[in-house]
Amino acid sequence: MLIEFSLENFRSIKDEVTLSLVASPDKSLDNNLITTEVLKKDKLLRSAVLYGANASGKSNVVSAFNSLKNLVMMSHTFQKGTEISYSPFKLDEKYLSKPTKFKIVFIKNNIKYVYGVAFTNEKIIDEYLYYYPEDRKSVIFERKDTNHYKFTIDKKEQKFLSEKTLDNVLYLSSSTQLNYKKTSEAFDWFKDTLTVIGATDHPQLIDYTARSLNKDKEFKELILKALLEADLGIDDIIASYEKISIDEIPVMIQKQLKFLVSDKGGDLEKIDIKTIHKVLNEKGDELKVEFNFNEESEGTKRLFALIGPWIDVLKNGRVLIIDELDTKLHYSLNVFLIKLFHNPIQNRSNAQLIFTTHNTNLLDLDLFRRDQFWFTEKNPSVGSTDLYSLVEFSPRKDKNIQKGYLAGRYGAIPFIKDERIF
Numbered sequence: 001m002l003i004e005f006s007l008e009n010f011r012s013i014k015d016e017v018t019l020s021l022v023a024s025p026d027k028s029l030d031n032n033l034i035t036t037e038v039l040k041k042d043k044l045l046r047s048a049v050l051y052g053a054n055a056s057g058k059s060n061v062v063s064a065f066n067s068l069k070n071l072v073m074m075s076h077t078f079q080k081g082t083e084i085s086y087s088p089f090k091l092d093e094k095y096l097s098k099p100t101k102f103k104i105v106f107i108k109n110n111i112k113y114v115y116g117v118a119f120t121n122e123k124i125i126d127e128y129l130y131y132y133p134e135d136r137k138s139v140i141f142e143r144k145d146t147n148h149y150k151f152t153i154d155k156k157e158q159k160f161l162s163e164k165t166l167d168n169v170l171y172l173s174s175s176t177q178l179n180y181k182k183t184s185e186a187f188d189w190f191k192d193t194l195t196v197i198g199a200t201d202h203p204q205l206i207d208y209t210a211r212s213l214n215k216d217k218e219f220k221e222l223i224l225k226a227l228l229e230a231d232l233g234i235d236d237i238i239a240s241y242e243k244i245s246i247d248e249i250p251v252m253i254q255k256q257l258k259f260l261v262s263d264k265g266g267d268l269e270k271i272d273i274k275t276i277h278k279v280l281n282e283k284g285d286e287l288k289v290e291f292n293f294n295e296e297s298e299g300t301k302r303l304f305a306l307i308g309p310w311i312d313v314l315k316n317g318r319v320l321i322i323d324e325l326d327t328k329l330h331y332s333l334n335v336f337l338i339k340l341f342h343n344p345i346q347n348r349s350n351a352q353l354i355f356t357t358h359n360t361n362l363l364d365l366d367l368f369r370r371d372q373f374w375f376t377e378k379n380p381s382v383g384s385t386d387l388y389s390l391v392e393f394s395p396r397k398d399k400n401i402q403k404g405y406l407a408g409r410y411g412a413i414p415f416i417k418d419e420r421i422f
Helices: 058-077 155-163 171-177 181-193 203-215 217-229 251-264 298-316 331-342 401-406
Strands: 002-008 017-020 047-052 100-108 111-119 124-131 138-144 148-150 194-197 234-245 267-280 286-292 319-322 352-356 373-378 385-389
Touching (some): 002 058, 017 385, 047 058, 047 331, 058 111, 058 171, 058 194, 058 319, 124 171, 124 181, 138 155, 138 171, 138 181, 148 155, 171 181, 181 194, 194 298, 203 234, 203 298, 217 234, 298 319, 298 331, 331 352
Parallel strands (some): 047 373, 194 319, 319 352
Antiparallel strands (some): 002 017, 100 111, 111 124, 124 138, 138 148, 267 286
């Protein structure tokens, strides 16, 4: 479970901002909350939604999650001199040489962890990992000025591991690859729990759902049940794969494809998805009609792409970060997907959802608590992103949040000048 995430000097975000999933004292919508043994006094939110004008920086919050995960997962593969992916705030020259900073607080196996890192394109500047067994802070490691380490446990072993960690490599990643168990728990949270989906439909999402249909009968039943609940008229789905030779591909793109599949024996797989719809004929008899996947609406294809990962996240208690959830989806389908997270029966593993959207119909206090709404807004004088919660405005529980947002009471909307273009 995610508790909070802080970031600084990343893309449009200049000074530190923090997205927190710690619930406020608000007593409304108790089903939207998670009670944990780790946080004695606080509860966690099952979801959070980010609003903001175009180019306000809300997608950069999603990108920061993805950037941190990729760095953790890939850092141990870096060679000496490999550049780190580094995107500092560019509208202030001083920040071009300052490190990007990430700090994330999460729960793994009923223990709270705090992991932080500061880096440039050349090296890791600072890094640390704390955990709280029995609710007491314990230092697993601290790293300052790239090569100065502090250990309070397994000192001899960790000193040996740190000496094998390059300047541009995370100690969290390198020590895990060398089988150090204390860091592997945190590493595994990034690997297994944190899931990030971008705004663009990706073929891998469709592929994931399709393969899940074939691999796991129970998973297929859950997918079909979800699609039935979404009222798409789909009774069944058949997904098949056919191997094709790269020689069948047009010559102009063969070179690139050969590079991509060179280690897979030179074969590609073509996916074929059929959807089955039930209808009644003139006599009232039930017929099953087959459609090619490409004949379905864009909204249906988008939901199909999401529903496989969605169910996986819910079943396994993962944290899902998704940019522009509303893309190609009707408002009712958005609500359907969100409610799966808010329903304690559907979400027994306490999965969490964070997403960005422009759909103001979701600004509904019957669906979300006030502390679940977050906004991004550009500071016009500096060009940097501010991130803040609706709670800061203390709106009444009976307030029309959508109307207030569109009226500009909470900021985070575009300022459009009423001027002639032609």
